[in-house]
Amino acid sequence: MDNGMTLTTEQLAPPGFDFNEEIYLELNRTFSSLSKRCSSYGPEFRACLDTAFQALRGGKLVRPRMLLGTHRTMTTETATGAANHEVALQIAVATELLHFAFLVHDDVIDGDLYRRGKLNFIGQILKQRDPDNFSDRGPDPEHLHWASSNGILIGNLFLAATHQVFARVDLPHPARLRLLDLLDHTMNDSLVGEFLDVGLSSRAITPDINTALEMSRLKTATYTFELPLRAAAILAGLSEEDEQKVGVIGAHLGTAYQLQDDYLSTFGEAAEHGKDAFSDLREGKETTIIGFARATRHWKDIEVNFNNAELTTTQGEQIRDLLIQCGAEEYSRDTIRHHLDACRLSIADLRTNLNHEVIDLLFAQVDQLDNRRS
Amino acid sequence: MDNGMTLTTEQLAPPGFDFNEEIYLELNRTFSSLSKRCSSYGPEFRACLDTAFQALRGGKLVRPRMLLGTHRTMTTETATGAANHEVALQIAVATELLHFAFLVHDDVIDGDLYRRGKLNFIGQILKQRDPDNFSDRGPDPEHLHWASSNGILIGNLFLAATHQVFARVDLPHPARLRLLDLLDHTMNDSLVGEFLDVGLSSRAITPDINTALEMSRLKTATYTFELPLRAAAILAGLSEEDEQKVGVIGAHLGTAYQLQDDYLSTFGEAAEHGKDAFSDLREGKETTIIGFARATRHWKDIEVNFNNAELTTTQGEQIRDLLIQCGAEEYSRDTIRHHLDACRLSIADLRTNLNHEVIDLLFAQVDQLDNRRS
Structure with a gap:
């Protein structure tokens, strides 16, 4: 169950475009805005959110790049389309938020702690819970329950964030x-x-x-x-x-x-x-x-x-x-x-x-x- | 962790109003629309959706009633407000969808199979999985995993549905x-x-x-x-x-x-x-x-x-x-x-x-x- 995580940028990003920098800028803007709205919630939740941001930053941005490359190509001749580049960037980043939400819930359901050889979000939370005794084999069930619950809730937060982006875009x-x-x-x-x-x-x-x-x-x-x-x-x-x-x-x-x-x-x-x-x-x-x-x-x-x-x-x-x-x-x-x-x-x-x-x-x-x- | 399920209609519904009938009609309309969009998905998922609808129908509608009662009272003098009654009804029903999504995810996290003495959504799915050997004490772990995963996914579906209602309302x-x-x-x-x-x-x-x-x-x-x-x-x-x-x-x-x-x-x-x-x-x-x-x-x-x-x-x-x-x-x-x-x-x-x-x-x-x- 890997949700296509084995995609590489070479295979799927439309050739001839490099949108990485603006995608990262927009992603950071999204993080800042979410962090700000969550700033009153106490240190534990903010730490959880930071862990999620770190995990999300590791993505290969296949979906946003495909969206932006296709959109750019489709709009070389139309004025409407070009005017929508900002909106395309927002929706592109939202597809990455959605991807992350699906990955985390998928990992909760499968009980996975790793993705492509590195600790995933749940694995990171588990390790933070008890760094001195961290073990990925037979972890403390209560700690694992905490980490999985974090996964469900953070997934929900990103599902909601995705919907908010779609619902708010500045279009007719x-x-x-x-x-x-x-x-x-x-x-x-x-x-x-x-x-x-x-x-x-x-x-x-x-x-x-x-x-x-x-x-x-x-x-x-x-x-x-x-x-x-x-x-x-x-x-x-x-x-x-x-x-x-x-x-x-x-x-x-x-x-x-x-x-x-x-x-x-x-x-x-x-x-x-x-x-x-x-x-x-x-x-x-x-x-x-x-x-x-x-x-x-x-x-x-x-x-x-x-x-x-x-x-x-x-x-x-x-x-x-x-x-x-x-x-x-x-x-x-x-x-x-x-x-x-x-x-x-x-x-x-x-x-x-x-x-x-x-x-x-x-x-x-x-x-x-x-x-x-x- | 009961999310206020012990609220009774007497305690919280604004006195003097009875919106139940129109809330149920709108809830049914929402179900029909969701069922229609999911009609191509095969019998297993449709059965899961029907179980969710049944569970959702059992709610006491405290939040929708509070919303509609307050809205009606606030708008006795304004034309704008009265014109928004249809929208209020949609948002009211969306609060019930949200409530259900939270309850189901809460039950997943707590490992609960009952709510107020009756099998909850997860308990129902578990029972359907193997009706002849159903046991709520020490159920088959694989069956329980299936039922909890259903809970995560159905919760997500209703979170999404809530956002869709808010995003689509016919307002400026x-x-x-x-x-x-x-x-x-x-x-x-x-x-x-x-x-x-x-x-x-x-x-x-x-x-x-x-x-x-x-x-x-x-x-x-x-x-x-x-x-x-x-x-x-x-x-x-x-x-x-x-x-x-x-x-x-x-x-x-x-x-x-x-x-x-x-x-x-x-x-x-x-x-x-x-x-x-x-x-x-x-x-x-x-x-x-x-x-x-x-x-x-x-x-x-x-x-x-x-x-x-x-x-x-x-x-x-x-x-x-x-x-x-x-x-x-x-x-x-x-x-x-x-x-x-x-x-x-x-x-x-x-x-x-x-x-x-x-x-x-x-x-x-x-x-x-x-x-x-x-």
């Missing part, structure tokens, strides 16, 4: 309502994606390939790809119809991205993707690869060691071979290709409505994914 | 911004109140009387009293200055209410307040009563059995006697009186700015609290 009310519709859609998809993820892991929901596919789209694709692209479209003054079409591109792009993530974790070289080899198999992650395999006669051999926390390298390699034999590896490649092709078709379909820079930019993003090896 | 943007400021203030206070509550219970925050008092105000008073009263003031077209004054009244009223709740649980007749006798002492709740006692020489005798899950009636009565001897009981009564007096002064101060019906209504609310015995 109909445009603001379109942004709020998009945020509503994004929240619903993402929450239900997480709901399916937890349900599949805990067997509250029967695992099958369609549910696994739906989960990937809802949990990651919508807020990571569809949200920034559609927000850019709204702010650039595109029609609702074109906004929807751009959204479809985002959904395909994001689904392809998430499926690739699963593919590379299972079949890629661990040295390249940077995760533990076989961690998805060890954790019993219900990917579409597993969803496919479940319906084949090889499943009875695979399930013996699937979701086995003690999985050895040899057993992992055996499962990998079985996943190739049963056709799941080929199916996964085909599905990724299908989504990338669908993307290209949707982009081509928009050629008459968008300027050629946007078309080039979107194609470049598909090509980046197509060539992704880690 | 400056009035909408005032409502959004109020929501921001409410969210921050309530989250920090819960943060302090968990911190005090788990000893992550040093218990003292000021923190306990702050916790009561932030966690309950703001969203239960200040929010409905200030929202009514904004919608009735009151100036920002008068809105702030009405907010101060709400904060005093809410703090008095919460302190009374703590007082009655500890010193009242269990038969009247309907809670287990001594449950606050058994659970180690850091009330202002305990905060006061901590600073006295009787504390060493009290703490022996404070926060003892096996507390007997005799031990409970001993603690109660010690709390009287050390002056905590008297202190508690004085503090409640102080807040009610402060309320009356603040109301009197507004006499020239508000019509006499509003003044009467606010005084009536103070009198109701003053005469409260359960």
